[in-house]
Amino acid sequence: MIVISELKNEPYSQDFSRADLLSLSETLEGCVALGASVGFVPPFGQAEALTFWHQLLPIFAEGQRRILVARIDGKIVGTVQLVVSMSGNGAHRAEVAKLLVHPNSRRLGIARKLMQSIEKLAKRENKSLLILDTVTDSEAQGLYHSLGYEVSGVIPDYAMSTKGVLESTTVMYKKI
Template identity: 55%
Template sequence: MSGSATYRSAPEHPTSVERLDPGGVDRHLAELADVLCSCVHGGASVGFLPPFTAADAYRYWRDVRDLLGAGGRVLLVARRDGLVVGTAQLVLATPANGAHRAEVCKVLVHPDARRDGVGRALMDAVDAQARRYGRSLLVLDTVRGSAGERLYRAVGYQVSGVIPGYARSTEGTLEDTTVMFKVLSPNPVRG
């Protein structure tokens, strides 16, 4: 999957974010796999460890496609010049007492498209989708001190706590994870 097109875009080529359905995953499977492989090979701690192959990435995205088909999950992709340069997922499936919240996961930005507003565009779209589904609380976890944590803080997430040695890094060391949350709107008062 390496050797992909360079994603850096001039300001006149803005990022667009759209929601993919299962058919969209099939149509963009190679691009989705490229983003995931590039992130994992770049050291991102997103649940996968080396050796991580293109076949592993294709399998992951097919599993996501199946979850989309079952409902309860939203997949967003960021595009530049027609190419997928980032992804984010919103997991809506919760117990009845948690129907006001959702989990944000697999926020991925291709290394060639980082520090150019793609992550922020994805997070803004996550907020909009969460509101669309009536969610008022978002939760996520990320590697402590990472660029992801800085992005999440910048878009309004607060730290709930840190779990030491939570996940193994791509280098094999145990990394601390920061658990974060964002309140989109106050809880309604029920009588």
């Protein structure tokens, strides 16, 4: 059974256990190894993944970003973030970031469930517009389209792939 929940990094909170940080790192490392365009290029390993998550802990604690995780049998196998801290004229919107599903847990509907849950969280945060970007013509773009996201535009040569090739990104949005 897939369980979706929010992790919180508040003072005295035990939500981010060492095991959870390791699971998040394994998921990130596995996704990058399979070519996910999430900001990292090889060489990339557990040390870099752990550093990434540790750097985000204060941002989660400040409430600038929120993080949802998917668990199977108690272990984190997927995650997505919601960037809620926007400037005054953008207080109504949030950015969806770092949708990741561990390679061994794909094709179980985890990404869809995480996205549906992040939309509910965004509504609770009084957001009416979600934005995201993804590799153009990727499977992820197909998922987002199936969830009602619309294409705003394409930016050519936006990011370096894990194979060293510049890829286009598609910017998408959804009114919620």
